[in-house]
Amino acid sequence: MVVSIRNLTKRYGDLTALDDFSLGIGEGEVFGLLGPNGSGKTTAINCMLSLLKYERGTVELFGRPMQPDAYDIKRDIGIVMQNVAVFDELTVAENVDYFCGLYIADKRTRRPLVDEAIAATGLSEFRKFYPKKLSGGLLRRLNIACGIVHKPKLIVMDEPTVGVDPQSRNNILEGILKLNAGGATVLYTSHYMEEVEQICSRIAIMDRGRVIALGTNAELKNMAGAGEKITVEVFSADRGFLAGLREMPSVISAECANGTLLVKSARGGNSLLGVLDHLKSRGVAFGKVFSELPTLNDVFLEITGKNLRDEG
Amino acid sequence: MFGHIFINNLKALVRTKEVIFWTLLYPIALATFFFLAFGNLASAELFGTIDVAVVQDAHFERSTPLYAALSSVSDLDKDASENDVFRVAVTDADTASRMLDEGEVAGIISYDGGVRLTVSGSGFDQTIVKGFLDSYLQSESTVSQIMKENPDAIGEGLIADIANRTGYVRESAGGNPDTTVIYFYSLLAMTCLFAATVGIQETIKVQADLSPLAARNNVAPVKKFKLFLSSVSAAVLLQLVIVLLVLAYVIIVLGVDFGPKTGLVLLTCAVGCVTGIFFGTLVSAAVRRSEGIKYAVVISLTLLFSFLSGMMYAEMKYIVQQNVPLLAYINPVNLITDAFYALYYYDGLSRYLTNILLLGCMGAVFAALTCLILRRRKYASI
Secondary structure, rough: OOOOEEEEEEEOOOEEEEEEEEEEEEEOEEEEOOOOOOOOOHHHHHOOOOOOOOEEEEEEOOOOEEEOHHHHHOOOOEEEOOOOOOOOOOOHHHHHHHHHHHOOOOOOHHHHHHHHHHOOOOOHHHHOHHHHHHHHHHHHHHHHHHHHOOOOOOEEEEEOOOOOOHHHHHHHHHHHHHHOOOOEEEEEEEEHHHHHHHOEEEEEEEEOOOEEEEOOOOHHHHHOOOOEEEEEEEEEOOOOOOHHHHHHOOOEEEEEEEEEEEEEEEEOOOOOHHHHHHHHHHHOOOEEEEEEEEOHHHHHHHHHHOOOOOOO | OHHHHHHHHHHHHOOOOOHHHHHHHHHHHHHHHHHHHHHHHHHHHHOOEEEEEEEEHHHHHOOHHHHHHHHHHHHHHHHOOOOOOEEEEOOOOOHHHHHHOOOOOEEEEEEEEEEEEEOOOHHHHHHHHHHHHHHHHHHHHHHHHHHHHOHHHHHHHHHHHHOOOOHHHHHHHHHHHOOHHHHHHHHHHHHHHOOHHHHHHHHHHOOOOOOHHHHHHHHHHOHHHHHHHHHHHHHHHHHHHHHHHHHHHHHHHHOOOOOOHHHHHHHHHHHHHHHHHHHHHHHHHOOOOOOHHHHHHHHHHHHEEEHHHOOOOOHHHHHHHHHHHHHHHOOOHHHHHHHHHHHHHHHOHHHHHHHHHHHHHHHHHHHHHHHHHHOOEEEOOO
């Protein structure tokens, strides 16, 4: 195991930020820690990196206990903070070189690594720019370049795409997969389920300092009772067709409001054709039709009764 | 590693506009303001040779003691010197009166049943002439009294001794003390202590609960003490250069006199800068509030210390020294100001050494307390 956290408990006064939190990450994984804001993701990372004190539990990285003075372990870790952590007064290239220099003393060894990190994050044109001159997306990329420049074995990324434009986000996600392909283990936290679904091989869903679900993307979705979700634009004031829909064996629920019909079917069931046939047979005119498979939000909703992004 | 962190921190500091403004441009602007505001005040207090007219008549020619007294402090003896207090024009009453009206002389000394002084206004020069004559009249009265009671004293050179004021005059005219230098001394001391703002920045870079940058630094495989020491060393070097630039501006451009002991003046600046930086690191480490509050605390305390050491009101330094001497000894700005003052006014070094040792000890205490607080490696919250 690259990361092994057992029974971690961390309190801020009366608030329990981590409640018997346990996690294991194997070598070569892109592991996603998904949870709403305030669920304890950043606290878990800070405890793991020995920045925060905790009341109970153990943290082992690369099979050794993690301590503030465990410099041999720290040498193999790269961190991308949630808040951008760079010098405003140093240029892009100087920033990347500075953080690389904290791990690698020899300047000649550093030079190709700095060039590589800058190129990998798409910042080659901005080498001599000061951070204040960069857009939000480019600044996030610089934040990442500073964290990965020394080619760490374990990369911890704490919400690296917050406030980033779609182009930069895609660039960042592709970059993470490349790093993983190069041998790095990645711990990636986010409250964007689409990102986690896109890049992570395993996912832990957190709420109130606890892991409430753990598995691959498919395994987690299988935990949801609901299956396909069908949305149909209907042009009929008559609601008589709803009773027939609700009697269909694979349908869990059917509701219609403001000209939109929402049908939820049971997991494993395929109701789309049946629903459309029923509407035709009842002479209900319809327009746009959408069919969605369950998302991680549905899983979270089912377990906690709330939405991932609604929680502040 | 030390050099890598040192150089990059130095680069970052040099490029920080706030640092350059508060520690370099602001003191230079303030020094220029002081120079413009106090320049005339200082020159008004300079001793220069004062023009006086003496009415030549029979009384004056017979008054040997007055002639002798005037000769000893003027060019009346035909031997002009830069130590002369008066340049005497011996003339008739009408010419003397015209010279007074036209401002060519500060006063007219005449003899009309007794020594008389006529002036057309009040001022520094007129006060000196009056002081001289008062002193002469007092001496004359004393001599008359002695002559009555001990006539033999005349033969023992009493008149010549009393008339001779050369020693008194030379001592006063040679020193040209300028009280406005206190303003510049405390300004330079304030500049040293403003290094505290840089100290705040350097602490924020290593204390993980204060900034994301510090958190990233703490995750790196570098000892926290090494990180802190290299950052602070960069700050010390920058501040030392800045204080030397301010000092050069004050001495060379504004012409403020810091005395001949240049090496000790530089030592004072160096110790002052180090103490200032550790003052900032201590406030930053101890005050568990936002960055803005840390800066507010440091700048407020520095200005208060500067006020108490005479930067806004020169007399304040003496008021504090007389009434609350302990406050003078624990005020770093006052210790730096007083060190400059001691170098300028005193030949001996005991007062200077007391100041510099106290200042050095204060810096050491600030540094030790900072290290004690910063040695914590894990935080309760970030």
